[in-house]
Structure formats: structure tokens, C-alpha cells
Amino acid sequence: MYFAGMKLLLLYGSTDGQTDKIARHIKSEAEKSGVEVSIYNAADNPPAPKGFDGVIIGSSIRDRAFQARVVAYVRTYVSELNTIPSIFFTVSSAAIGLREQGPKSWRRKGLTVLVDTFLKESGWKPLLVEHIAGAIKFTKYSWQTKAGFWLMALFSGWDRDTSIDHEYTDWEAVDAFVKVAYQQIKTRNEQISSARTFRVPSDLRMHSCYFSC
Numbered sequence: 001m002y003f004a005g006m007k008l009l010l011l012y013g014s015t016d017g018q019t020d021k022i023a024r025h026i027k028s029e030a031e032k033s034g035v036e037v038s039i040y041n042a043a044d045n046p047p048a049p050k051g052f053d054g055v056i057i058g059s060s061i062r063d064r065a066f067q068a069r070v071v072a073y074v075r076t077y078v079s080e081l082n083t084i085p086s087i088f089f090t091v092s093s094a095a096i097g098l099r100e101q102g103p104k105s106w107r108r109k110g111l112t113v114l115v116d117t118f119l120k121e122s123g124w125k126p127l128l129v130e131h132i133a134g135a136i137k138f139t140k141y142s143w144q145t146k147a148g149f150w151l152m153a154l155f156s157g158w159d160r161d162t163s164i165d166h167e168y169t170d171w172e173a174v175d176a177f178v179k180v181a182y183q184q185i186k187t188r189n190e191q192i193s194s195a196r197t198f199r200v201p202s203d204l205r206m207h208s209c210y211f212s213c
């Protein structure tokens with residue numbers, strides 16, 4: 001298979017379980033293509049990135065913040081994450097209908113600012129950032145959180161029935177993201193491999209001034 005033999009680390013942080021569900025779906029789709037995926041919740045003492053062909057990290061967003069354990073992991077291993085191919089995905093209600101809203105929507109701008117700030121502060125440089133719509137799980141919320149999401153749903157035209165949960169994840173879009181992510185990881189590893197195996201021709205090595213003069 002095209003991606004067979006790749007060994008990836010999939011790390012995530014979830015608030016109410018939707019990011020966990022998405023991460024496990026990503027793992028399942030990857031394994032269909034022969035990719036070996038080690039999946040860890042960021043709260044469960046995940047391994048260092050060393051030894052993996054690539055890393056995919058996902059975090060839910062709540063109160064304009066990423067999961068603390070995800071942030072801590074990135075800051076701890078940022079040097080390794082910038083050495084091997086890595087991908088970042090976010091999960092939030094802000095991403096609901098994001099594709100239809102266009103590049104200048106206030107939600108996209110808000111997500112961009114949040115991610116840019118995180119990446120700048122941590123120094124992490126992922127190959128790709130993807131925003132995935134999550135779910136509004138009224139049955140799991142405190143009354144304060146439920147009220148906040150109900151008002152958001154009112155102004156956004158979403159379902160407001162608080163007796164049930166509402167999933168907005170576009171699974172076809174997730175599958176498309178998986179393919180792009182793995183292709184970018186594979187391509188980047190090929191570039192790294194090519195750079196490592198490059199050798200200066202012997203006739204040029206004889207003339208050091210080509211490189212030092």
C-alpha cells in the first residue's frame with residue numbers, strides 16, 4: 001500500500017470526547033492504508049516523538065484555549081517536532097460550517113489568531129494545520145456552559161434542543177484531511193532522506209573553493 005510501513009504517533013487532548021472520537025477515526029483510516037499508528041491521550045504519559053516517522057497532534061478548544069496537556073507536550077518536545085514531520089488539528093464549535101463561511105469570517109480569523117499565537121509562543125512549526133468541526137454535547141455540560149452554547153446556537157442557527165447532543169463533524173472532510181496529512185508526512189520524509197544521502201561528486205570535492213571561497 002502507498003503509506004505502508006509508516007510509523008506515526010497520534011496524540012490528542014479532548015474536552016467532552018469528540019476529539020477522542022475523531023482521533024480514533026483518523027487512526028482507523030490510517031491503518032486501512034497500512035500505516036502503524038500509536039495513539040495516546042496527552043494526559044496519559046505519551047512517548048516522545050523520537051523514533052516515529054511523523055506526529056499528528058489534535059486538541060479541542062474550550063474558552064479560547066487548547067488542552068493544557070497538549071500545550072505542555074508541544075513545549076517539551078518542540079525541537080523534535082520541528083525535526084520530524086508533524087501535523088496539528090483543532091476541534092471546536094467555531095469550525096462548524098467553516099468552509100462555507102469563507103476566509104474572512106470572524107470564526108476563521110479567531111481560530112487563526114489562536115493557532116498563530118500558540119505556534120509563535122511554543123516555536124512549533126507543523127507542516128499543516130486543520131480545523132475540524134466538533135460537537136455540541138448539551139447533556140454533558142454544566143448549566144452555565146449549556147446556556148453559553150445555547151446562545152451560540154441561537155445566533156448561529158444551530159440545533160438548540162438541550163436534551164440531546166448534536167454532532168457537526170464532517171467525516172468526509174476528516175478523511176480528506178487524513179490523506180493530505182499522510183501525503184505531506186511521506187513527502188517530507190522523502191525530502192529529509194534525500195538530503196541525508198546527498199553526496200558531493202568526487203571531482204567537485206577536489207576543488208574546495210566551490211564551497212568555501
